[in-house]
Amino acid sequence: MKLKARSYDVDLSEPSVILHDADCVQIGVRENDRVRIEGKDSWIALVDKSDSILKKGEVLIAEIQMEKYGIKDGEVLEVVYSPKPDSVNYIRRKMDGEKLSKDEIRAVVDDILESRLSKIEVSAWLTSLYINGMDLEEIAHFTNAMVDTGDRIQFQRQPVFDFHSVGGVPGNKITPIVVSIVAAAGLMLPKTSSRAISSACGTSDFVETFCNVELSAQQVRDISEEVGGVFAWGGSMNLAPVDDIVIKIEHPLGINPRAQMLASIMSKKLAIGATHLVVDIPTGRGTKVPTLEKAREYVSDFTTLGRMLGMRVECAVTYGDQPVGQAVGPNLEARECIRILEGEKHPSSVIEKACECAGMILEMGGIPNGVDRAREILESGAAHEKFMEIVVAQGGRPDLKSSDLKPGEFSYDIVSTKSGYVHGIDNKAIVSIAKACGAPTDKGAGLLIMKKRGQRVEKGDVLLTVHADTEAKAQRAKETALRLGPVHIEGMLIEKGV
Amino acid sequence: MKLKARSYDVDLSEPSVILHDADCVQIGVRENDRVRIEGKDSWIALVDKSDSILKKGEVLIAEIQMEKYGIKDGEVLEVVYSPKPDSVNYIRRKMDGEKLSKDEIRAVVDDILESRLSKIEVSAWLTSLYINGMDLEEIAHFTNAMVDTGDRIQFQRQPVFDFHSVGGVPGNKITPIVVSIVAAAGLMLPKTSSRAISSACGTSDFVETFCNVELSAQQVRDISEEVGGVFAWGGSMNLAPVDDIVIKIEHPLGINPRAQMLASIMSKKLAIGATHLVVDIPTGRGTKVPTLEKAREYVSDFTTLGRMLGMRVECAVTYGDQPVGQAVGPNLEARECIRILEGEKHPSSVIEKACECAGMILEMGGIPNGVDRAREILESGAAHEKFMEIVVAQGGRPDLKSSDLKPGEFSYDIVSTKSGYVHGIDNKAIVSIAKACGAPTDKGAGLLIMKKRGQRVEKGDVLLTVHADTEAKAQRAKETALRLGPVHIEGMLIEKGV
Numbered sequence: 001m002k003l004k005a006r007s008y009d010v011d012l013s014e015p016s017v018i019l020h021d022a023d024c025v026q027i028g029v030r031e032n033d034r035v036r037i038e039g040k041d042s043w044i045a046l047v048d049k050s051d052s053i054l055k056k057g058e059v060l061i062a063e064i065q066m067e068k069y070g071i072k073d074g075e076v077l078e079v080v081y082s083p084k085p086d087s088v089n090y091i092r093r094k095m096d097g098e099k100l101s102k103d104e105i106r107a108v109v110d111d112i113l114e115s116r117l118s119k120i121e122v123s124a125w126l127t128s129l130y131i132n133g134m135d136l137e138e139i140a141h142f143t144n145a146m147v148d149t150g151d152r153i154q155f156q157r158q159p160v161f162d163f164h165s166v167g168g169v170p171g172n173k174i175t176p177i178v179v180s181i182v183a184a185a186g187l188m189l190p191k192t193s194s195r196a197i198s199s200a201c202g203t204s205d206f207v208e209t210f211c212n213v214e215l216s217a218q219q220v221r222d223i224s225e226e227v228g229g230v231f232a233w234g235g236s237m238n239l240a241p242v243d244d245i246v247i248k249i250e251h252p253l254g255i256n257p258r259a260q261m262l263a264s265i266m267s268k269k270l271a272i273g274a275t276h277l278v279v280d281i282p283t284g285r286g287t288k289v290p291t292l293e294k295a296r297e298y299v300s301d302f303t304t305l306g307r308m309l310g311m312r313v314e315c316a317v318t319y320g321d322q323p324v325g326q327a328v329g330p331n332l333e334a335r336e337c338i339r340i341l342e343g344e345k346h347p348s349s350v351i352e353k354a355c356e357c358a359g360m361i362l363e364m365g366g367i368p369n370g371v372d373r374a375r376e377i378l379e380s381g382a383a384h385e386k387f388m389e390i391v392v393a394q395g396g397r398p399d400l401k402s403s404d405l406k407p408g409e410f411s412y413d414i415v416s417t418k419s420g421y422v423h424g425i426d427n428k429a430i431v432s433i434a435k436a437c438g439a440p441t442d443k444g445a446g447l448l449i450m451k452k453r454g455q456r457v458e459k460g461d462v463l464l465t466v467h468a469d470t471e472a473k474a475q476r477a478k479e480t481a482l483r484l485g486p487v488h489i490e491g492m493l494i495e496k497g498v
Numbered sequence: 499m500k501l502k503a504r505s506y507d508v509d510l511s512e513p514s515v516i517l518h519d520a521d522c523v524q525i526g527v528r529e530n531d532r533v534r535i536e537g538k539d540s541w542i543a544l545v546d547k548s549d550s551i552l553k554k555g556e557v558l559i560a561e562i563q564m565e566k567y568g569i570k571d572g573e574v575l576e577v578v579y580s581p582k583p584d585s586v587n588y589i590r591r592k593m594d595g596e597k598l599s600k601d602e603i604r605a606v607v608d609d610i611l612e613s614r615l616s617k618i619e620v621s622a623w624l625t626s627l628y629i630n631g632m633d634l635e636e637i638a639h640f641t642n643a644m645v646d647t648g649d650r651i652q653f654q655r656q657p658v659f660d661f662h663s664v665g666g667v668p669g670n671k672i673t674p675i676v677v678s679i680v681a682a683a684g685l686m687l688p689k690t691s692s693r694a695i696s697s698a699c700g701t702s703d704f705v706e707t708f709c710n711v712e713l714s715a716q717q718v719r720d721i722s723e724e725v726g727g728v729f730a731w732g733g734s735m736n737l738a739p740v741d742d743i744v745i746k747i748e749h750p751l752g753i754n755p756r757a758q759m760l761a762s763i764m765s766k767k768l769a770i771g772a773t774h775l776v777v778d779i780p781t782g783r784g785t786k787v788p789t790l791e792k793a794r795e796y797v798s799d800f801t802t803l804g805r806m807l808g809m810r811v812e813c814a815v816t817y818g819d820q821p822v823g824q825a826v827g828p829n830l831e832a833r834e835c836i837r838i839l840e841g842e843k844h845p846s847s848v849i850e851k852a853c854e855c856a857g858m859i860l861e862m863g864g865i866p867n868g869v870d871r872a873r874e875i876l877e878s879g880a881a882h883e884k885f886m887e888i889v890v891a892q893g894g895r896p897d898l899k900s901s902d903l904k905p906g907e908f909s910y911d912i913v914s915t916k917s918g919y920v921h922g923i924d925n926k927a928i929v930s931i932a933k934a935c936g937a938p939t940d941k942g943a944g945l946l947i948m949k950k951r952g953q954r955v956e957k958g959d960v961l962l963t964v965h966a967d968t969e970a971k972a973q974r975a976k977e978t979a980l981r982l983g984p985v986h987i988e989g990m991l992i993e994k995g996v
Binding site: 025026028030031032033052053063064084088091092095097118119120121122123124126127128130131132248249251252253254255435441 | 523524526528529530531550551561562582586589590593595616617618619620621622624625626628629630746747749750751752753933939
């Protein structure tokens with residue numbers, strides 16, 4: 001039917017228009033159905049209904065769409081029913097537990113990218129993936145479809161090594177150390193990282209405290225080929241961009257379906273042209289991978305998927321049931337990371353993990369005794385030298401020192417109320433406290449964990465120190481810490497047998 | 499943080515506010531998270547983000563919310579992070595295939611009703627219900643929770659009989675006949691019906707062609723107790739209203755999860771105080787219940803659930819693989835229905851079905867040989883007399899005749915291109931054609947099916963006649979009919995054995 005366009009000032013997360021209730025009946029559409037709008041251009045929008053903010057005969061179109069399609073206020077447009085895209089049927093098929101074909105998966109991915117699916121439909125897709133899953137053949141198609149939604153980086157220099165942690169453990173600041181060791185050994189590792197999604201501090205959140213992480217694809221290529229590595233933020237390139245839309249729906253549901261997680265990791269690696277990949281799988285209570293059994297499933301998933309996609313993949317199943325090292329939060333993690341590159345021997349958990357992972361990559365690159373070699377490169381200062389080359393190439397200061405990175409000036413110590421042994425540290429509580437400090441936005445915000453699992457604690461000992469950029473946030477973090485009690489202390493006795 | 503309110507002119511399907519990207523980072527919220535807004539009142543809204551249509555320091559609030567919470571343009575409000583409601587965790591548990599408790603189910607239902615859950619979350623809930631289901635104990639809790647979201651009607655007169663068809667078959671105009679027979683037999687049946695959701699014509703869509711269906715709870719009570727029955731539209735009362743919200747999310751996904759369907763039917767019956775219920779389950783190709791096996795599962799579900807909820811339930815599994823009777827569409831169905839009450843013997847499928855269902859209700863009410871008795875009441879004219887009493891009580895004309903109901907004046911005949919037997923009639927195609935005619939909005943729109951399954955057809959015979967209120971719609975319907983070929987004609991030979 002013919003309707004008169006009226007613009008309204010709203011930024012939409014979905015491309016929808018508002019129609020009058022009575023016109024909806026005439027057109028034969030209901031809320032969340034679709035209409036095709038025909039003016040100079042023809043385009044599809046979701047239907048919202050109202051009988052109060054517009055008159056019969058009008059269609060409300062967001063300003064941004066008016067501009068995009070060259071529609072003038074008051075212009076008369078043909079508005080007709082438009083069927084659902086086919087991808088809605090494929091989502092239904094996944095709900096019914098069926099296996100999808102390559103083309104069906106591609107249709108869903110393309111329609112998500114082009115905003116042709118509503119939030120309701122994408123939510124149903126992710127929920128179905130979470131419950132019914134995909135087999136590896138489907139996930140391989142899914143990965144390729146996601147790669148094709150964005151750009152690919154082509155390197156002259158081959159092979160291309162890569163490293164990824166599936167995350168879920170706080171304080172995991174090993175990436176710049178791994179990249180520096182690998183690059184110092186003469187291999188190329190163009191590493192892209194993310195910012196925090198649900199964590200307190202992603203790799204890019206702490207790396208940007210000492211150099212620029214927003215590199216173009218060209219810069220990533222140039223620096224990697226010349227220096228051997230980068231620590232770039234993946235978000236500034238257009239790699240498998242459909243992921244960014246999906247995350248917005250996953251986040252409120254608190255899910256990350258296995259198929260989506262695997263496809264999203266592997267697609268970014270394919271897009272950057274990786275030929276060899278090591279995946280770190282932190283495992284244990286409070287991580288994304290609670291048991292060794294589950295970890296082994298992921299190992300099998302990643303390596304098989306790698307074969308299907310033409311990439312050599314090895315996995316490192318690592319302890320993740322307590323934070324890695326002492327520091328959580330941007331400046332604090334950067335400081336701990338750089339200190340180790342400068343020669344500091346503590347915390348050993350960070351050094352061990354970085355050298356184990358780097359060692360696996362070296363061996364994939366044909367360098368024998370990888371872990372020993374990684375440790376030599378770190379201890380000799382060669383890794384630090386390479387690190388500084390990368391930092392400078394990414395616009396960091398050539399005289400960067402770990403001591404440049406300052407914790408927030410407002411701090412509180414959390415002390416133990418009893419004596420005993422540290423029985424466990426609750427990852428999720430640590431993340432909540434660091435966020436209460438202001439991480440990852442406030443660069444000084446975060447915390448230092450003074451006692452790790454297995455250590456003896458006396459009543460009154462400092463368990464952790466919170467740092468914040470404002471007094472109010474330090475106070476809030478202290479309260480969060482006292483409420484959550486992230487460090488669990490017990491006697492040695494587990495149970496009394498009588 | 500403190501933000502300045504600015505109103506915008508939009509009607510929202512979810513209670514959301516728009517914040518500036520930079521303020522979101524400060525508050526620590528992401529899109530689809532929630533904030534609490536504290537002014538004179540304190541309320542929760544979902545977060546939309548923008549960096550173009552508002553300035554840092556502003557919060558855009560829909561006019562309707564500004565009014566509701568007494569907020570003035572330019573007023574400074576405190577906007578802080580608000581955690582997800584607990585019901586999101588229960589949705590997660592259902593995703594994980596767990597059984598939910600009474601209180602958990604109630605929390606989800608209440609939060610849907612109060613718009614505390616987003617479309618994304620409700621979609622995940624329905625998808626989880628569709629895939630993982632609920633057991634009958636959960637469904638009983640679900641039903642009670644839905645009843646408690648709305649009003650209940652209390653009748654002085656007891657028992658209260660009720661009748662429901664799960665739908666899925668076009669042309670099913672038996673309800674007014676069933677109600678009239680049952681009421682004429684001295685039992686009370688206060689029937690509420692729906693309008694078309696995905697069908698071409700709901701019971702209320704055709705009943706409103708000859709009397710008012712928008713009755714208050716008081717009118718439903720008064721008329722039922724005095725006359726013995728009503729044909730009311732359920733939507734004008736506040737019975738289990740959460741259903742209306744759920745349907746908006748089910749519709750675009752094209753799903754109606756078993757748990758949701760059972761709870762939604764049973765909650766409306768409990769809300770109206772039904773003590774005895776007959777459920778019609780149309781079964782066969784092209785219905786909601788394709789196989790007899792599936793139908794028997796529904797029988798078991800309904801009767802067991804009835805016992806758990808203190809209601810006596812019996813089910814009629816009926817043939818539904820072709821439309822009931824000849825007519826589909828408001829006036830056409832009303833005419834066919836009233837003709838039968840007036841004494842017409844055709845189409846017999848409508849008469850059979852109405853008498854079988856009414857008979858079951860009579861027997862539940864202690865009247866022996868129910869079907870024979872129902873047929874006597876219909877043939878004697880007592881049902882017609884009762885029907886007219888109800889029509890008049892609902893504001894219809896006392897001299898109502900079936901001939902008052904006119905088909906749309908523009909019509910086309912669809913003729914057979916070959917000779918043979920009618921092998922099947924495609925329900926979904928029939929619905930599409932009737933909708934193309936303009937049903938259920940245009941009252942004259944619809945179609946008459948001239949040949950039913952098993953009948954002999956000669957080339958050139960009229961298979962169906964479409965009726966519409968405008969030439970354009972009649973033309974569109976004709977094209978739809980020619981494209982979909984809803985009447986399948988074959989020779990008697992199924993297969994040749996050699």
